[in-house]
Amino acid sequence: MSQKIGTTKGLRILSGVLLFIALTVCAASCTERIDAGYEGILVKLYGSDKGVQDVSLVTGRVWYNPFIESVYEFPTYVQTIDYGAFTVNARDGSVFTVDPTLSFKVKDGNSPMIFKKYRKDIREITETTLYNYIKDAFRIEFNKYTTDSIISNREKFENSIQLNMGNLLNKEGFQLEQMTSGIKYPETITQAINEKNAAVQQAMRVENELKIAEAQARKLIVQAEAEAKANELRKSSLNPLLIQQQFIEKWDGKTAIYGNAPAFFKSVN
Template sequence: MSVESFKRRGAFIVTFVVIGVVTLIMFNSCNERIDAGYEGILVKLYGSEKGVQDVSLVSGRVWYNPLTEEVYEFPLYVQTINYESFTVNAKDGSVFNVDPTLSFKVKDGFSPGIFKKYRKDIKEITQTTLYNYIRDAFRIEFNKYTTDSIISNREKFENAIQAKMGDLLNKEGFLLEQMTSGISYPESITDAINAKNAAVQQAMRVENELKIAQAEAKKLLVLAESEAKANELRKQSLNSLLIQQQFIEKWDGKTPIYGNAPAFFKSVD
């Protein structure tokens, strides 16, 4: 074998090995397994079909061209996110602190549309888009209520926030499972509430004391009226014969030293 033939053969072998290695690498990198609980989407990076295919990829192994395509996974299970707190103004200008927690999930089959609209994976959408939705929902509802109405209608206010957030997420391909607002009142409002509660309690205590005093006065009045009636009856019953009878019952039979002895019976001539 000539040197030239040996070189050509060696070059062929090297080329074959390189092609084999590249093929093996591409083979290992051009497929991805979509785990259970996730929904996969195939994204075209170039050409007239650039974007998201109409068909959502289900769980299983997905084959794709890594040079022109990408595969994304969207979780279908419920996710709970505790967002950073922020402040919102009520209708009358009071500042409230909100520390929201959101539990949601991607609606089955909606992941392609979500990615096509936002061009982001679920983590980035959760931290940016959904967070902005929450802030807007609270801002809109807070602007409808004064401070007193928020405090007096806390449950109604919370339900309105959750309903609005549920509608927003549903339109975007998400399902709202639960949301807590974590609203905390400004210190000045808390002090005012405490003062108001103290005043109410004081008023109730005074009212109770007044009721007790009125009951005692009524009791004394009833006793006084009863005593007066008894005295009146005794006065009416004290005639001359009754007085003589009482005197006889209490007289010890002795003649008084001074004065005349009482005459019990009138002398008859």
Template sequence: MNTRTFTWSAIVILLLLFSFTAMTSCTRIDAGHEGILVKLYGSEKGVQDVSLVTGRVWYNPLTEEVFEFPTYVQTVDYNPFSVNAKDGSVFTVDPTISFRVMAGESPRIFSKYRKEIGQITETTLYNYTRDAFRIQFNQYSTDSIISNRQSFEDKVQQALGDALKKEGFELEQMTSGLQYPEVIVQAVNLKNKAVQQAMQVENELKVAEAQARKKIVEAEAEARANDLRQRTLTPLLIQQQFIEKWDGRTPLYGNSPTFFKNVE
């Protein structure tokens, strides 16, 4: 009886152990990820040459471990940092990059850094981003950066893309978030203000000139009208206008009634 009990107990334990091992030695690699199998012990300790495809993977949890590397595009917004231009001006960069792991490169990346993608993003990729900006800033003066900002950022993106590609990453997009030094911002604002004031004064002068020309035209027209009236206002015309407006009563000029007043 004791032997039979012991046998059944051993069988149950083995079944439980087998079930536990089966559950822990199988994992599923989600879509948009690459799975890599890492040997924890033995002479082949490291990453297997072949990346595991998406799907269900069986492994020995005692001697092996499976990691997942996302292959979809990821975006990371780094904290701002300061960089010096060629002439010593201090610029602030607030970069955002979008990248992805190149297909089949997960084993090589993990073999080199022994970190998951999140840690690599916050350390290695951040350092590459800083270096790309630092190297390009050292080749540009303040004026050239401001005058050729698009060209400058294109070169930074090209340099960063080349550096990440060597590490197994593909740079999809980069925005610099470049912020000019406060002195430069103030100088630009003052320049813009001066330009705006000059445009305002010029507009006011144009308005004043237009108003002055309007008054001159009005005065010239009035003078010509008065001259024309003086030349056309003859005694006969005055008498005719008088008759047209006469109310039938004889007007009194001087001491006796007179029909017409001498206007000569």
């Protein structure tokens, strides 16, 4: 009986050892494929060397132990994120709405450094950390300008934000490709701009109408002056002999049916 118990216990121990070996072999043989367009990083979960190894894993198949290690993938292609709109204040208190869109990529070889600092995957970093960076960049820049100076220097304002954001992302291991602010002016400013544009357009219409009226008036004056000169010339050229000649040229040679018969020769005195 005791021999049977000992055999059963031995089988259990052997089974446990075999199971442990099998699990170890299985764990040691786990792989992760890092696709093209991604960087893989190997993270140690335990021990004094806990953290990210100094070497970035290239694309391909990576062997790791899932009990003590973990593999993360960071995309290295350009990503475009359309963030939610938020409001910021200019130096004079006017409230602007910013609706930014950011195109960026992880700089090659910087995935381990980014993970060491944030301990998050790229999605979490994009949705939280980068969004906060954008908000801070716009708040800092808006505090430098009044409403009028923003409108008057829109291009300079936009370029300054993009430059500052690019420098900030570069320090964090990212590369800025493009950023659009989607700035919307306060309603009162928009209304004032629309009214100003309407006034300018109205003034242009009035000016054009005046030009047309002046042109038409000059045309009438020219016509009147030409007519007056023509009448003056006709008046100065008329004399009794000329009138008599024109009468003869236009007479049809017939005696008038009623009234006095035309006389061919009249006194010119």
